[in-house]
Structures are given as structure tokens and as C-alpha cells.
Amino acid sequence: MLILMFALGACTSKEKAPEATISQRAISAILDTLTQRWGNADREKMEKGISQAAALWRPTDGTEKDFMQLCIENYAGNDSLRLQLFNKLSYGFEMLNGYFLLLNKELLRPLHLDWGPVTPVDELFGGFNPAAHLTEDLFANKIAFITILNFPNYSLKEKTEKGPSWSRLEWAYARMGDMFTSRIPSELIQNFTTANTAADTYISEYNIYLGNLENDKGERLFPKDLKLISHWGLRDEIKARYADGAQGLERQQMIYQVMKRIIDQSIPKEVINNEKYTWNPFNNQLKLDGNPVEGMAEPDVRYQHVINQFKALKAMDPYSPNLPTFIQRKFEGEFEISVDEVEKLFATLLSSAEVKETAKLISQRLGRPLEPFDIWYDGFKARSSIPSEKLDAITTRRFANAEAFSKEIPSILGSLGWTKEKAEFIASRIQVENSRGAGHAWGGEMRKDNALLRTRIPASGMNYKGFNIAMHEFGHTVEQTISLHDVDYYTLHGVPNTAFTEALAFVFQKRDLDVLGLKETNPKKEYLQTLDNLWSCYEIMGVSMVDIKLWKWLYKHPDAKPAEVKEAVMTIAKDVWNQYFAENFGKKDEPILAIYSHMIDNPLYLSAYPMGHLIEFQLEKQLKGKVFADEVQRIFSQGRLIPELWLKIATGEGLSVEPLLESSREALKYLQNK
Secondary structure, three states, rough: HHHHHOOOOOOOOOOOOOOOOOOOHHHHHHHHHHHHOOOOOOOHHHHHHHHHHHHHHHHHHHHHHHHHHHHHHHOOHHHHHHHHHHHHHHHHHHHHHHHHHHHHHOOOHHHHHHOOOHHHHHHHHHHHHHHHOOOHHHHHHOOHHHHHOOOOOOHHHHHHHHHHHOOOOHHHHHOOOOOOOOOOOOOHHHHHHHHHHHHHHHHHHHHHHHEEEEOOOOOOOOOOOOOOEEEEEHHHHHHHHHHHHHHHHHHHHHHHHHHHHHHHHOOHHHHOOOEEEEOEEEEEEOOOOOOOEEEOOOOHHHHHHHHHHHHHHHHHHOOOOOOOOOOHHHHHHHHOOOOHHHHHHHHHHOOOOHHHHHHHHHHHOOOOOOOOHHHHHOOOOOHHHHHHHHHHHHHHHHOOOHHHHHHHHHHHHHOOOOOHHHHHHHOEEEEEEEEOOOOEEEEEOOOOOOOEEEOOOOOOOHHHHHHHHHHHHHHHHHHHHHHHOOOHHHOOOOOHHHHHHHHHHHHHOHHHHHOOOOOOOOOOHHHHHHHHHHHHHHHHHHHHHHHHHHHHHHHHHOOOOHHHHHHHHHHHHHHHHHHHHHHHOOOOOOOOOOOOOOOOOOOOOHHHHHHHHHHHHHHHHHOOOOOHHHHHHHOOOOOOOHHHHHHHHOOOOOOOHHHHHHHHHHHHHHOOOO
């Protein structure tokens, strides 16, 4: 998103942000001069712009007289001049954002793509942020001040109250005003980039060779060459094994043991991304060439990355007086919904009667008490009854490599309702690449750039799990293309927050069988999909609660060591489990909610997923009975309005768990009577 390139930053410095040096007398004098020249019609907005620019002026920018001169000479006082300035700024920012992001993408290729071993110089290039000095440079040459002066920032409260009556152009002006709301030194931006890239590389390289796992009988339960990334690959393997009966359960239990070893860092570092050793995750015994050897536990590296990013992000707090913690910047600033509202929303669903009844239904369907990993129960999806081997045969044949997937994009879009011309255009703006990690989507910041669809494709071809993930990332790239190319103003490009792109990704992921030509005729399909959404929300809301509570804990314990963070994470995970999961699962003190890799390499991102699930459910209701492609185009070409308004235009209702809970009650009633 446009704001993020300007907003993210941190360092370990404890210096305070410089205080503003422009007097109220000067602000009043500027206001009087401008109202005499341009009239009083826009006096309120004029004063807002002058005051906000003054708050960010530093002695290094010039004298008070220099500030007064800049405001008087650069205020666009009528509609024609303001629109002209807006268009020129929009073009300049598109070029700067676009090319800096493109350069960043290129520098990260050795880390994100499977180009052989990662070397120290790869990490140095990947951790280098070419745009680190951009914000400071734009303040230095006064472009930032001219932007603030003419396009002031509106608070979330103001956007909520005034936004419904704004025109598209007024919204575009308001989003221009979101661009420069703080002034973070370039070294802080670079320090966060370095810490974040290191964490991302750590996670991207965190593979477990399941074919080398042994149980207490010395048996290997997985295919010899099966290598899966944590947590995504391990989780998806658990999901895939529900179709395998008792044998599948044993495999799921073994994977959960691996996860617990990762969480408490008792996992031998020798088995991480290393195929030389065999390992029994139950007794933690390690073997090399069949002989027992002594392993060394991973030395809390996982939690050191959390600390590094926390310290980096906390260092920017003094430079963001309106949102003085990263928690506030993430939720109120980026998500545009307060953390208290999010926690309240999640708690309502987590403690609902509908979740309790769904847990009982899952236990009945499995014919056994629930296990902790059943938070990923996949039996409500149509594909869960289809053996994974059959699905793998279809996908490996059709998607042998990245080029094959890329060539299929127009036909995939055509099968979902896009015209040939539009499908080819969208396909031309999506670049498919084989990912080193689990995969991701990365949109462009200018219309000259493409969206990247990076997904993991083995030499043997894309297996079904990989295809399912690829469809998720494909949904992102479709959104990124529509919301960049089909939005009327550049500053409105994108979606309200990441939850909205996740929602469309989930919608696409759900249609993976349709794309494969495996149409589901099950009359229970709609009810099953509802409960699948509910259970997915239940799982990821619990994880998100852990993430939020961890960051609150970090702010209370800013000097915590890795071992202390590890203990805090496990305690928080168990507490959340005991509050919302233990009763339904019949087990207490389970740490599974702490396994998510996003908690390590993408600070406070996790809440986007459950919000995305809720939005997905509302989108699916809206899409029902309509041409899929037409509705997706209509909805996602709105651009970046605030979440509540975007949803009301898209679906007629704001963000809520109630529609999902209401439909879940209907689904439970139907399925329990069958």
C-alpha cells in the first residue's frame, strides 16, 4: 500500500522526535493572507493543511519566514489549480513508488526465488531498502510540505463521518492527505527493512524433511522426498491427511509433535532445512546414517527475530505522535479499525454457541475426540473426500512449471466469467515465478509494473496443495491488477487493508476444484462452506489473539530476552487456548496457536486473515446468483475507501460476525438433522 512505503521504519535510537518550530502567530498570519487571496470558503481545510505542515517543519527545513513563504506561494486556492496539482503529484508519486518497489523486488529475487544457496551478499542486498531516504528527501525538497498543505490528513473518525458524502475525487484528495502524517528518519526505515528481511529469510528457509521423520517403532510415515515449510506446508499436510483414516491420524500427530518442538525451540537445529538426519520428534532422538547422534536445540532464534523487529518498530514511536505505538499504527492507521474493536469482534465468534456446536459436529464426523491440530479440520471442504493422490495427478500434469501455470491464467479467468479480452489483459499483468518459500503475491505500485505470483513448484510439477495455495495467491494478483488498473484515481488504488485482498484470495482458493473441472454437486455444499468459514475464523482468530497479546506484552517488557519472549508466547498461546478452545477440544494448555510463521516475519499481520474470512463470507453472499467476474470487477474497482464504507457499497452491510453466525446456525440445524 502507498502509505506503507512512507510509514514503515525503525531503529534502536532512543532520541525524541524534534519539536515543531512554527508559531501559532505565523500559522494565523498565513491563514489570513490566503483567505484574503482565495476567500473563506475553504478556510477550515486551509487551516488544517497549514497546521499539519507546520507540525512537521524542522529547523533544518528553514526559518519560520521560509515556511510562511512556501505556504503562500504553493497553496492551490481553487478547484482547477488543486486538481492540476493533484494530478502532477499523483504522477510523480506513482513513478517514485513504482520504480522503488520494482527495484526492491529485483534485489529480493535471490532470497524469494530458488536461485541456489542464499549467501551473505544476497541477504545484504535483500535487506537494503532503496526507498529508505525517499520520505526525508521529499520533505527536504518541500514536495511533502506542498502535499500536506493542499491535501490535509483526515482522521479515521472524520473519514467515517464525512466519507459517505464525499465524491470519488474528494476521497482521492483525502488519501493523498494520508501520505505524509509522520516524519521518520531514513535510518529507522532501513533498520526495520534489515530486521524484517532477516526474519523473512529465516522463515523462507525453515523446511522440515518429513520423509526423514521416524516414530517410536523406527517407521517412516511420509514419502522419502517430502520437504515442507513451517508452518504452511506442515499445516497443509495435516489438512490433506483427513482423507487417510487411522493412518492419516498417526501422521497428523507426528506433525503436531514437530510443531511443538518448533514452538518451544527444542527442535534440533540439525534437522532444519537439512536432509542428512533422521529424527524422532516424539523422543527428540537424532540419527545420522542410522546411528544416534547428539543434537543441539535451536537457540531461540525464532524469538530473537521477534525482538529485532519489535525494537525496530518501537523506535519509530516518537515520530508518530498521533499513533504512538506500532499496535495503533497497524490497526487504527493501516487496518483503519481499532485493536479493541478487533478483539471484541474476535471474542464474540470465539466464544459463540455456534463454534461449540460445530466442534461437536466435527468430533462426530471424525468418530473420535478432537485433537489440537483439528483447528485445521478440512472435512467441510468438498475436496476433503477426494484422495490427495488423485488431485496431485491432475495438478502435476496440468501445471508442470511456472510457465505452464502462467499460460493457463486466461483460461482460468475465462472459466470464472471474464471476457477473453479482459482475461488476457489481467494475465498480461501477472508474472508467475517459482518461489523459494511457501509463495506470495506482490502487486505493483505503478501501472507499468506487473503483479508477481510466486508459488512453490517442485521439479515433479505442482501438487494439489501447491495448486490450492497458488489459487490463493492468484486471487491476490487479480485484486492487485484490478485495484491498480481499474480505479479512477491513483491515490485510491488498492483495497482498504490487507484483509480485503485476503478475502478475494480466499474466494479464489475456494474455487480451485471448479478450475480443475471437478464440479461439486453435493446439496450440502453451501452449508458445508459456511461451517468451513466459521471453523477457519475460529482457528485464525485464536492465533490473532495470541499475536495481539504478544505485542501488548512486548510493549510492557521492551527489554525482554529471547528466552523470556519464548516463555511469554507459550504462556499467552496456552491462555488463549484455555479460554476459547479447551472446553471444545477437551484438552488444556496446548501451545499450537503459537506456530504461525507470520508471527515471526510479519508483525501483527495475522488479524488480516480472520477479517478476510468475514469479508469473504459477505462477498460470497453478494456473489451468489451473479456473474462472478462482473461482481469482482465492480467491487474491487472501488479502490481504497475505509473498510466500513467499502463493505457497505460492496455488500450492503458493514464488518460483522453476525451474518456468519446466523448462517452457521442454519447450517448446523440442517446438517445435524441429516
